[in-house]
Amino acid sequence: MPIYEIERFEVYSSKHRVQATSEDEAVVKLFEGAGESVAQSLKFIAAAQDRGMPPDDNPTLVGLLRDRGLISDDCVDFIPSIRGIALVWPRAGRTSPKPCTTIPCKGATA
Numbered sequence: 001m002p003i004y005e006i007e008r009f010e011v012y013s014s015k016h017r018v019q020a021t022s023e024d025e026a027v028v029k030l031f032e033g034a035g036e037s038v039a040q041s042l043k044f045i046a047a048a049q050d051r052g053m054p055p056d057d058n059p060t061l062v063g064l065l066r067d068r069g070l071i072s073d074d075c076v077d078f079i080p081s082i083r084g085i086a087l088v089w090p091r092a093g094r095t096s097p098k099p100c101t102t103i104p105c106k107g108a109t110a
Contacts, residue, residue: 002090007042007083009048015041058085 018035020026029035055076057060062079065071072078 003088004087005088007085009051009081009083011045011048013041013043013045016037027041048082050074053084054078058067 015038016030016035018029020025020029026035030078055078058079062071062076065079066073
């Protein structure tokens, strides 16, 4: 079975430490590039539903998502959160798929 990589727009938050005399000054300094990132503070918030792939890029996908009730008929500006889709296996010159590391893939071998 083919394997695809789907690039998705997502919203994350991260923490930064900034030395300042007030909260307002701290934000200004952060916007100016001051401060440092707090290690391992990146947190997934949600899939970004306010941007996505143009429907003309994949009209078949738009129809499938509509048929399954995953997007509404008035959602025609973009396919929410999807940036791109790429076939990664099978591809010319590859004899076996790259093993999946984040989701189980039946039949994937190294």
